[in-house]
Amino acid sequence: MKFEFSLAQLTVLHTSPVEIAKIAANCGYDYVSLRQIYMGLSDEVKYDLKKDKKLMKEVKEVLNSTGLKVLDIELARIYDGMDVREYEGAMEVAAELNAKHILSSIWTDKKGYYIEKFNELCELAAKYNLTVDLEYVPIAGVKNLKETLEVLDNTNADNAGIMIDTHHVHRAKDDPKMLRSIPEKYFHFAHICDACKDIPSDEEEMTRILREERLYLGEGGIEIKDILNNMPIVPYSIELPNLKKVAEYGYEEHAKRCIETARDYCEKYVTGREYATI
Template identity: 40%
Template sequence: MTHEFSLAHLTTLSCTPPELVDIAARAGYDYVSIRMTPVTAEEEHYQLVTDRKLMKETKARLADTGILVLDVELIRLDPLTEPESCLGFLEAGAELGAKGVIAQLPDPDRKRATDRFARLCDLAAPFNLTINLEFPSWTQTPDLKAAVDVLRAVDKDNAGVLVDTLHFDRSRSSLELLRQLPGSWFNFIHLCDAPAKHPDSVEGVIHTARADRYYPGEGGIDIKQILDSVPTVPFSLEIPNDRRIKRYGRLEYARRALEASRRFFADRDNCHNDQKSRILMAVNQ
């Protein structure tokens, strides 16, 4: 089976968007996933929404390399943020040719958060953008069930759920629930691995998420069961690891991340084929 891969910006966050595109092309990716708003005060802010020079350069690199934009991030609808304030973000994402937007709902008022998510979906629809709700365990939408409640309440055609294998594991979300969801809700998946043992603090969970993820198959997350529960969609490799970036450099690290992910899927597909062969042999005996 052929799989498509995107280089998530968090994996090499020190790159500008044009540099991210170049690295993705040289390493062999199909897409990039671009961060257009900072998540922390320490992050570099790549202002594609307002910086026309940066936008023009990024689009030129995309055209030159053939790399596509899978998604842009991040819209965080906190208590002070109205969806209408994100219109410029949506316009910039559409200009880049993005397929989707990542959103989070760090708002304790669930009714307000759900209403704003619905309005964001409506604003994104004319741009042919999906809005994909992510559920980091430290936010007010802390697990798959909370995200599903929002999607069911808004009932929008362009609303989706973003499964990040790390967040799914750390939130102890339900595989049974995951298997019950409509296939149309899944537009892409964040793929990574991490130690099986959960950190003892929120700070530890966030540190792993931002700076110490592993390549698929290296850690203790049951990635295979997660992926067996969802449709086949593109995989955005969000695998930040400060130690390895320092050791290998950004390009080589991105290349190794893709190589490890392809190897993981080759092993998984071979395992599935072996299981099918054993079943057929048993039936024919």
């Protein structure tokens, strides 16, 4: 079985779109996942492909010469006071690069509000033939599978989806078997990584591990196969930030080890599940 992999921005965080694309191509990835919607963090360097035509041209040259594809653009966060139209520029970039998906997450506890905004986001993305894939994050507003499914149950958008991250499933203490109840149409891609088995009780420590100490597949204590084998096989975007590994190996070697360990693990343990037509 052939598995497809994408290199997520957080794995090689401080790289430009050209740099991450070159690393992904050199390491044998099928896709790259680009950050074009920024988080407002103090150490972020913004690479706006909509405004920087020279950079856009260089990215296209890498894609065309290597056969690498763009899987998704991140991160369309839903938060208090936001306007979904602020993400349209990134959607235009995604469409121009033939990307397939926009990654989203929810960072407010106001259920009626975030369901409304998620529907607006799906409507806008549909203009660009993009899916909107909702990722739950244990430190966010929508923090587990149950809450995510409530959002999907309250949208009629054909382009709505769910983005499962193996780290978050483990940290949320969700039962992987719950994934079997979800229609196949909602699965478009997934994030994979490993992490320590013990779940931090302190949110600050959970956040630190999430952002800087995830592990190669098979190195930690997450039952990754139980998660992946309860959902269809989709492209796996490797989101595996680890500051120590990057310091030791550099970005490209770290990215190479990410895909090598992921491919070995998937070939040994992942079969996916067969879905009836729903």
